[in-house]
Amino acid sequence: MGQCPFHPKPYKTKASTLATFLFKRRSWLDGLYERSYKMMMGRVKMPGFDLYVVNDPEQVRRIMVEDVKNFPKSQLLHELLEPLLGASIFTTNDKVWKKQRELLRPSFEMTRVSKVFNLMRDATDDMMTKLTNYQNGAIVEVDEIMTFVTADVIFRTILSSKLDEQKGKLVLEAFETVQEETTKTALREMFCFPKWLSRFLGENKRLKAASVIRKILSDIIQPRYNNAQNDIGKYEDILSSLLQVVDAETNQKFTFEEILDQVSMLFLAGHETTASSLTWTLYILSISPKEQQKAYEEIIKVVGNGVFEIEHIKEMKYVANVFKEALRLYPPVGFFARETREDRKMRDKLIKKGSGVVVAPWLIHRHEKFWKNPHTFDPTRHENKDNIKKDTYMPFGMGERICIGQGFAMQESVLILANILRKYELELEENFVPDIVGRLTIRSANGMRIKFTKREQCEKN
Template sequence: MTERFIPPHPPRSAGPVPVWRGFVGERARTAVYGWSERAFELPYFGRKVFGYNVHIPLTPDAVQRVLLDNAANYVKPDIVKTLLDPTIGRGLLSSDGQLWRDQRKIVAANFAPAAIDALIPVFARTARNASEAWRAADRLDMAEAATATTMRIIADALFAGDPRLATDAAMAHIAAALEGVSEARLQALLGLPLFPWSRRGRRALRGRTYLRQTLTEVVKDRLPDGGPDDFLGRLIRALYDKFESAEALALAVDNAATFYLAGHETTANTITWTLFLLSEQPDLQTQAADEARAALAAGADDPALPDRLPLLRRIVEESMRLYPPVPRFDRQAVAADQLGEALVSPGDIVSIWPWLLHRHRKLWDDPDAFDADRFAPGRERHRFQYIPFGGGPRVCVGSRFATAEALTVLAHWLARWSFAPEPGREVRPSGMVTLRPAGGLPLRLTARP
């Protein structure tokens, strides 16, 4: 029996939080900041936000209706498309209808189980290379280390190791682009042009511009035949077979940006939060390290490696429950519908919050406490109670890739190093699009004997 551990979460007020608070202070910078205690108990609540009716369903059945049972009625909101267009255009993440179906079919083949199995050696090699440069007793920012590692993996696994995609400059520009979302969100809600009026906004613009220009160069360098037989090469060839040249080029860049950004940022944060949770629970960390060593001894590059890590898998799943990679995502109703007792009108926004669902008191016992055994075999739950990768037809196409990557990287790092907290360091979640520890995650490293 391990000691009860409650990892940090933002403070909660007793009563409702005014809508305007979402656009000033910390709540404007951190999506999960400022919720009331009631938000983790109610089955549903609605809000009016700058003329939009926003529904927040908090029962798995209602979430299932939006994401699965009546998924065709709920599309990507216009405002989300406005926010995403400068960075990922009309790629898989931001498209709907036939365009989404065409792209999903093209992309899905690259993430089939056999394709992921073939990438385990890439995950393992990159994890080993990263950790070999560390030194005992160092104070290392593991958020930065995880981001650099997953960026290198994406570059190697999906883009044939293109050196332009694994630089410090690229990492800085991605962080700036993500941090600028809060400013652009307010402008989009007010119907204003997306103009960078602050220093953060200008950094975000430079970040988006850098990424789009770099990825356009990467794609154009592959033409006319797509180049190597990797994810990007197969994507380019399939798009040029399906679409006219100009549209195929645009969609190739859009999807390159989508998978480059989403493919490393969310996994890096999952690895980071898992290391934080283990650093605070040394006995559990030792158990996970022992499991990792045994699994690696049976084959460090073996495609079956993730299957030999049941404890670590449960820890990662609990990490994504407490700190979901994407804390919220939205849909917009095409036609009228009903979610429980709430009537949904055409044009209404339905906001799905893994952050609230994953910590909801009606769905979980002691929801703010860490308990990896929630995911032990035989423990049942509603399929839409736990949605770190979304759900329904639009469930994240790269979920298997991300899970195998996180497990492989963590296994190699835990087998070689132990991680301890930096004394006096406050850890708190931050971010509007994804959740990362504010200011990084410095940890103390000690080599395992």
């Protein structure tokens, strides 16, 4: 049996509504209790909101695949994310979403993902150069490194623009504020706080942080948008695809605001979720020496000390399975928020129109009925898809709304992990325990401190 990485121990019993508000505002994970990991469906009663948590795979499929129209993305989620993402594919529904998805699809077909591989590799090379500045055996704050490199990958692959340190610091600090304040704002909404009080309690701070990110992205996009016709063929990035794509029905291109919304969404989904996943993968490997060694041996067998090429990515199957298992234990988006358009009977409950419905990968991926030793790290689970119970593994979502950048994220993550593992042995800092919080993504509030020791053959090179 493999390692059992840290996870917050659930409470024995469910907290009262008042206790939830007073003591569990920091993270939605704080509100979970033992039965959350065993139940098929549960109800959370808020003063202004009824919320149902659905773990039953049959009902999950109904919500995410079969009856999607009656379970649209949550309006509350849209309102919370609109200051940062605008009307992007992440929160829109119905015809608007379908149109956006079709217009974005060409940017994420495998040919396009292959074209941006060199840009991904350049960002990863810069990350490796940065790591050489640390002394051998140094404790590295991995969370910061992963957050910067994934943001840099997004800037290069979408915008052909390298993320400089100063701009990167601004963006990442602003997004940290958005994460923290959005969780608090959501809870205030559920407890029917008046808008003026919400603004007084930090809402303005959240809106300002979102505008900082949009301004930085806007300043890069605007000149490209203004000069789109003259730049045809000049760039190989995703923005060039977005600037040229035409709506088949209207024969219209994306407006500037529409492009800004989609790029903001791609930035959030593309850097934050991948940064979270990579941080947790490195954490797991740092406490799993056998699996770490096995991954290293595969990397050497596939690439040796040569340059990583795109064809190597598919050959590193064990590294990919390590990442997939990390995604199971620490899914970057721990819950998918939906709402009901009509009254719906589900199991033994009547879910009334307008109620919130949550499908939580965090719970389903660790559910005792679906997984053997659910909290244990075991990459071999992913060697055969038949070993995984249907509709119980969904780190990228499922159904028509499955993450459009899934292939992009897998390619980038295997590349980054392979670069690090080829050069360094990882070991968690002594006595370090991650402080797991669930906000927009699942993160460690106290970072991730890992000791990086150069492998012997790297010291000779």
